[in-house]
Amino acid sequence: QVQLTESGPGLVHPSETLSLTCTVSGFSLTGYSVYWVRQPSGKGLEWMGRMRYNGDTSYNSALKSRLSISRDTSKNQVFLKMNSLQTDDTGTYYCTRGGDPFAYWGQGTLVTVSS
């Protein structure tokens, strides 16, 4: 069955870089896009960007200068890197599958930005 699992450091210091991994199973990254969505604590959802099935990427313009999404198809993984983290980047980060959009989500990974 389709599964997505986010993993990451949990705690990041201000001004540092966040690195997250979305490991997928039950489908191919060359057949479906993967999106990153985040949710600041107690707030709503924000679409961050996507890795398309063909390797192209699209980013939220509000984050584009800080954000990079890549993948390793041999490992079924999609990566998110975001630099210059600040306290308002604290929240839960999700990956979700495209195609049948938003039908499959990971459990989310909580990222806390704190010194």
Add this chain to the structure above:
Amino acid sequence: DVVMTQTPPSLSVAIGQSVSISCKSSQSLVYSDGKTYLHWLLQSPGQSPKLLIYQVSNLGSGVPDRFSGTGSQKDFTLKISRVEAEDLGVYYCVQATHFPYTFGAGTKLELK
């Protein structure tokens, strides 16, 4: 960016009551292929969001038919008939027609 305006921000309902949530977009959500990529999600407490309705009016897998979606262009509505306890949480509309995709601010459904 397309702004998604959801109302009301919260609803207090009794079990068995019917409710509607509105979602209005700042631009038409009809894509060049003629389809409208407006979806509805439910985030239950402590859970990841779950797809309820895709492309305005199509029920997601396993979603009961108490849920229905209507609308076109810039004006959309989610209706829940006969609310049950498992329906409580925050409802989001999301548009996937224009980049970047954008979400409404959410409607919190609570028990009266």
